Amino acid sequence: MSVVAGLDIGTQSVKLLVHDTDRRRTLAIRGRPLALVEGADGSREQQPEWWIAAATQCFADLDAGLRARIVALGVSGQQHGFVPLDAAGGVLAPAKLWCDTSSWRECEEIMAAAGGYRRCIALAGNPILTGYTASKLPWTRKHRPDVYRRLATILLPHDYVNFWLTGERWMECGDASGTGWLDVRKHRWSSAMLAATDADRDLWRCLPPLVDAQFSAPIASATADALGLSREVRVSAGGGDNMMAAIGTGNVAPGTLSVSLGTSGTLFACADRPLVDEDGLWAAFCSSTGSWLPLVCTMNCTVATRCVADAFGFEAGEGDLLIERTAPGADGLLMLPFFHGERSPDLPSAHASLHGMNPGNFTRAHVYRAAMEGATYALRHGLDALRRAGLAFQAIRLTGGGANSASWRQLLADVFDLPVEMPAETEGAAFGAALQALWAWRHHAGDTAGIEEIAREHVALDEGRAARPDASRVQSYREPYRQFLEQLAALQQAHAATA
Incomplete structure (x- = not known):
């Protein structure tokens, strides 16, 4: 029996879903709540360690035998969050989240430096909107200068959880789109938008490599042992919660x-x-x-x-x-x-x-x-x-x-x-992460099945809850x-x- 898991790092909670790919049914869903730190200036932050603690608890809540049968894991995460790491991989400050509006002025500053709202769209496909990751960098430079000085790696929430799981740092294009730096037409970073964010620093060096959608990496042995998972588990590229919900809803x-x-x-x-x-x-x-x-x-x-x-x-x-x-x-x-x-x-x-x-x-x-x-x-x-x-x-x-x-x-x-x-499965983001994990796991094994085929096989509809x-x-x-x-x-x- 092939069992895959999807882990969704949301704003209010962490959800873990385990899916039986042979019987095409959900075996377990576990969840833990998350706190949110809100400021009068519009700031909304979480400590990345809270995500890890909640995820660890979700796995601990599963039967040990079920954990041992998981072969692949995908991570969905709230988009646009900024997790600053130092050279050793340590978290430098709380993560500023998608709903953090404290850096709205910095959005305007970046767009002005790039040549305006429409010029940003011409360069990369998107303007820099409130909450996008890009604006959090100049905010950090102004308000947390020591953090900015020591910054070595920029990660998004789901990237940080992948880093915890595998010890590797990467981004994929779906979640990376929400940074404001990705040229979405070409699936690559926009040097012009990075320069508009900080002309005096090569932010490119702080960004991890971009990987394709079928990418996967082995789980770190120590993490697998701590979670009660097999050391053979593959961790897929993952993605933003909306991207994963797209997969989870077919x-x-x-x-x-x-x-x-x-x-x-x-x-x-x-x-x-x-x-x-x-x-x-x-x-x-x-x-x-x-x-x-x-x-x-x-x-x-x-x-x-x-x-x-x-x-x-x-x-x-x-x-x-x-x-x-x-x-x-x-x-x-x-x-x-x-x-x-x-x-x-x-x-x-x-x-x-x-x-x-x-x-x-x-x-x-x-x-x-x-x-x-x-x-x-x-x-x-x-x-x-x-x-x-x-x-x-x-x-x-x-x-x-x-x-x-x-x-x-x-x-x-x-x-x-x-x-x-x-959809019969209501946890769309976690389910989508599990299906992406299945896709990546099959691809690693040499299977050529496309994501459309996997979605047709596994995404079912609940006719009793439809509305016309x-x-x-x-x-x-x-x-x-x-x-x-x-x-x-x-x-x-x-x-x-x-x-």
Whole structure:
């Protein structure tokens, strides 16, 4: 029996999934929560050692016999985080995360040095948006000069976990896309964008080599022994959580749209060519399968509903009952859910706001619905951009914690006017990491099976949790969505006036 594992290093937790490739079923899922250090300046950080401790605990929670049967392991990680290492491989400072908005000014500085927003897109395919790894370097130079002076290696969160597992340092193009330094058209580092980040230092020397999507390396013997794994385990290239979720939802060929409802909200598609927008309306990322992954990321998804639930003193899991008590459009209540600033659209210093309040709709049920609708409208705004680029979709593959809400599944189907399909395995990122590990393990053994074939074999759909658009509700959401776009345009105009 071939057993593979996927390890997902998220913002709120670490998840470990073990998959039986012969019986095509999940054998175990283990998870551990993670703390988050938040600052008033928008900083959001974690200690990389927390990821390792949580991952170690997840493995320890497995039966020893099951651990011993694992032959391959893949790592998924939250994108854009900055893990600074010294020459000996020691961590120099807490990791600044994807949701860290403290370096938004440095984004502007890098883009100015490169020749402007559009010039960055011409050079590498993407502007430097809030949260991207590139902006964290000049921030560190200013605020942690000793760390910057001693910096020897730049790693992303999943790269650091791979380093712990194997003792080797590498990056792959999917996760590397989110640094802002990768020329996504050519799958190589952009010397111009590195120079724009720091013209006085050769940052190229701090970056590990890029590897292809089918790469794998042997686990370090000491780590294997500590985790109770075989010393024969292969560790795959891994990738960013969105890239792994694409694999885990079967989004490995053009024509499928995946949506992830997590702390952040993302929607992404597979493309067989670089799909770059000159206005930067989406992230022109590479995939972790050798192709490309145009992606829209909103920084506020389940964080919006969670904030409302916390404010009104109920569990987010109770939200579906509140949604059932209210009508589409929340009786005129509209939320721009930008609690953490926003990346798509690019509004790093924005704040959340409520519009259209009156005595009848200012209830916890209406506010909760407004938060869920606002997060969904923000994703719909991204979908509109992909459609204008000529992409067409027949259905949505849904993943992430928010996908567990039947109300949110139906809301998404109605606002997007597309059927929602639910993969049977709900831990899309961890599952995708396991499937990539299987692909790399087979490749190492001489098997020529493609990732599309592996996805067809292993990604199943849960028909009982599917949702289809309701024509009356589709119509009901059109006016609230138009109002959302109107309020968003006003916010963008105000943001531009103060920039």
